[in-house]
Amino acid sequence: MKNTLVRAVAGAALAGLVALGSAAPALAAQEAPNDVVVVDEPDTSDLNNIWTFAPLGVPVLGLIQSLNGVPGRLLPS
DSSP: OHHHHHHHHHHHHHHHHHHHHHHHHHHHTOOOTTOOOOOOOOOOTTOOSTTTOOTTSSOHHHHHHHHHTHHHHHSOO
16 A cells, blocks of 8 residues: 555656656747747748649659669669
Protein backbone atom coordinates (compact mmCIF):
# COMPACT_ATOMS: atom_id res chain seq x y z
CA MET A 1 0.00 0.00 0.00
CA LYS A 2 2.76 2.41 0.95
CA ASN A 3 4.74 1.52 -2.18
CA THR A 4 1.72 2.22 -4.38
CA LEU A 5 1.14 5.57 -2.71
CA VAL A 6 4.79 6.58 -3.23
CA ARG A 7 4.55 5.61 -6.91
CA ALA A 8 1.34 7.61 -7.35
CA VAL A 9 2.83 10.72 -5.74
CA ALA A 10 6.01 10.39 -7.80
CA GLY A 11 4.00 9.94 -10.99
CA ALA A 12 1.85 12.98 -10.25
CA ALA A 13 4.95 15.07 -9.49
CA LEU A 14 6.61 13.92 -12.72
CA ALA A 15 3.49 14.72 -14.75
CA GLY A 16 3.35 18.17 -13.18
CA LEU A 17 7.00 18.83 -14.04
CA VAL A 18 6.44 17.72 -17.62
CA ALA A 19 3.40 19.99 -17.97
CA LEU A 20 5.28 22.91 -16.45
CA GLY A 21 8.31 22.27 -18.65
CA SER A 22 6.26 22.13 -21.83
CA ALA A 23 4.42 25.35 -20.94
CA ALA A 24 7.61 27.29 -20.18
CA PRO A 25 8.53 28.10 -23.82
CA ALA A 26 4.99 29.26 -24.56
CA LEU A 27 4.97 31.48 -21.50
CA ALA A 28 8.39 32.91 -22.35
CA ALA A 29 7.31 33.77 -25.91
CA GLN A 30 4.39 35.92 -24.84
CA GLU A 31 4.73 39.54 -25.83
CA ALA A 32 3.50 42.64 -24.13
CA PRO A 33 -0.01 43.64 -25.23
CA ASN A 34 1.22 46.91 -26.80
CA ASP A 35 3.82 45.29 -29.07
CA VAL A 36 2.95 45.17 -32.76
CA VAL A 37 4.06 42.15 -34.75
CA VAL A 38 4.28 42.52 -38.52
CA VAL A 39 4.26 39.30 -40.53
CA ASP A 40 5.27 39.50 -44.17
CA GLU A 41 3.71 37.44 -46.94
CA PRO A 42 5.67 34.26 -47.70
CA ASP A 43 7.61 34.12 -50.96
CA THR A 44 5.72 31.65 -53.16
CA SER A 45 7.25 32.62 -56.50
CA ASP A 46 9.19 29.35 -56.87
CA LEU A 47 6.36 26.98 -55.96
CA ASN A 48 5.47 25.94 -59.49
CA ASN A 49 7.83 23.04 -60.15
CA ILE A 50 7.12 19.29 -60.13
CA TRP A 51 8.24 18.94 -56.51
CA THR A 52 5.67 21.40 -55.16
CA PHE A 53 2.65 20.78 -57.42
CA ALA A 54 0.58 18.50 -55.20
CA PRO A 55 -3.06 18.03 -56.25
CA LEU A 56 -3.41 14.95 -54.02
CA GLY A 57 -1.46 16.34 -51.09
CA VAL A 58 1.70 14.60 -52.32
CA PRO A 59 3.88 15.97 -55.11
CA VAL A 60 2.94 13.16 -57.48
CA LEU A 61 5.26 13.94 -60.39
CA GLY A 62 8.23 14.47 -58.10
CA LEU A 63 7.44 11.24 -56.26
CA ILE A 64 7.30 9.29 -59.51
CA GLN A 65 10.58 10.81 -60.68
CA SER A 66 12.20 10.04 -57.33
CA LEU A 67 11.00 6.42 -57.28
CA ASN A 68 12.06 5.96 -60.90
CA GLY A 69 15.68 6.72 -59.95
CA VAL A 70 15.84 4.29 -57.02
CA PRO A 71 16.87 1.10 -58.90
CA GLY A 72 19.78 2.92 -60.51
CA ARG A 73 21.03 4.04 -57.12
CA LEU A 74 20.59 0.65 -55.43
CA LEU A 75 22.02 -1.62 -58.09
CA PRO A 76 25.68 -1.24 -59.00
CA SER A 77 26.35 -0.47 -62.63
